[in-house]
Amino acid sequence: MVIAIDGPAASGKGTLARRLAAHYDLPHLDTGLLYRAVGAIVLAQGRLEDEAASVEAARALDVATLDPEALRTAELGEAASVVAARGGVRAALLDLQHRFAAQPGGAVLDGRDIGTVICPQAQAKLFVTATPEVRAQRRHRELIGRGEDVAYDTILADIRKRDERDSARAAAPLLQADDAVLLDTSALDIAQAFAAALAIVEARQQGR
Ligand code: CDP
Numbered sequence: 001m002v003i004a005i006d007g008p009a010a011s012g013k014g015t016l017a018r019r020l021a022a023h024y025d026l027p028h029l030d031t032g033l034l035y036r037a038v039g040a041i042v043l044a045q046g047r048l049e050d051e052a053a054s055v056e057a058a059r060a061l062d063v064a065t066l067d068p069e070a071l072r073t074a075e076l077g078e079a080a081s082v083v084a085a086r087g088g089v090r091a092a093l094l095d096l097q098h099r100f101a102a103q104p105g106g107a108v109l110d111g112r113d114i115g116t117v118i119c120p121q122a123q124a125k126l127f128v129t130a131t132p133e134v135r136a137q138r139r140h141r142e143l144i145g146r147g148e149d150v151a152y153d154t155i156l157a158d159i160r161k162r163d164e165r166d167s168a169r170a171a172a173p174l175l176q177a178d179d180a181v182l183l184d185t186s187a188l189d190i191a192q193a194f195a196a197a198l199a200i201v202e203a204r205q206q207g208r
Contacts, residue, residue: 001026001106002121003201004114007128008163008174009077010139012185016128016197017110019190023198024108029063029100031111031118032080034093036071037061039079054083058092063100074143074150074158081162084112087171094118112166115177124204125180126197132159134186 003020007013014030021028041057042048083089090113097118101107109118115125130138136156143150166174176182181200185193 001123001205002101002119003106003108004119004122004125004177004180005108005110005128006112006114006116006126006174006176006180007110008135008166009159010135010142011128011130012135012138012190012193013110013126013128015190016126016183016193017108019194020197020201021108024106024201026106026108027100027103028108029097029110030068031093031097031109031114032077033066033068033071034058034061034063034097035080035084035089036076037066038083038089038093039076039081040071042083043076043079048079048082051086051088054086055088055092058083058089061093061096063096072142072146074139074148074155077162078158081165085165085169085171090171112174113172115180116175117172120177124201125177126183126200127176127180128183128185128193128197130184130186132156132163135159 005013005017017028038054038057038061042050042054045053047053101109101119115122136152136159140152140155183196183200188196
């Protein structure tokens with residue numbers, strides 16, 4: 001079974017993907033980490049604006065070396081969204097995502113284009129969202145918890161800018177697949193959101 005989870009920044013899709021993966025004992029890929037890693041490499045080289053450098057970094061990426069802790073900063077979220085708008089970067093990361101999804105038994109992938117581009121045949125597709133204010137609150141709490149000193153207003157502005165860039169780009173824009181189920185988590189805590197996500201996946205499994 002392949003479960004595809006998409007949604008805008010800090011919508012809670014990562015937490016839901018991890019929980020669903022644990023529940024069904026499936027491997028999980030947070031595809032945002034791929035773009036964050038490419039962003040980290042070109043930022044370190046001082047070449048964020050250099051498209052060829054980002055494509056080269058994407059081609060050389062080794063999933064085994066991804067360090068989620070180091071990659072989940074606000075700065076790398078922004079850099080990820082810049083490199084992710086480049087078709088060459090996305091093309092270079094296609095193969096490894098397809099291979100991950102094709103594992104025997106299935107997989108859970110979360111990102112922006114899983115249900116639309118990477119796994120259009122996924123058995124269950126969720127589009128997870130929440131209001132920008134709720135998402136900014138959650139991300140603020142998360143970043144403060146990690147020791148990053150960022151203001152709520154800065155995060156809200158960053159989330160709005162990133163959503164706009166991710167939705168407006170020509171290459172695999174953030175989009176709800178026609179057959180994805182919308183899950184708005186604005187008024188739900190993690191346990192409630194997980195229960196709702198599970199109900200959606202179970203219904204899909206039973207062909208409902
Ligand atoms: O955790 P958060 O929702 O803030 O971001 P993320 O999922 O780690 O993704 C960071 C950035 O990578 C996004 O803003 C997108 O621009 C890009 N991305 C993408 O284009 N396609 C994906 N499948 C996953 C992430």
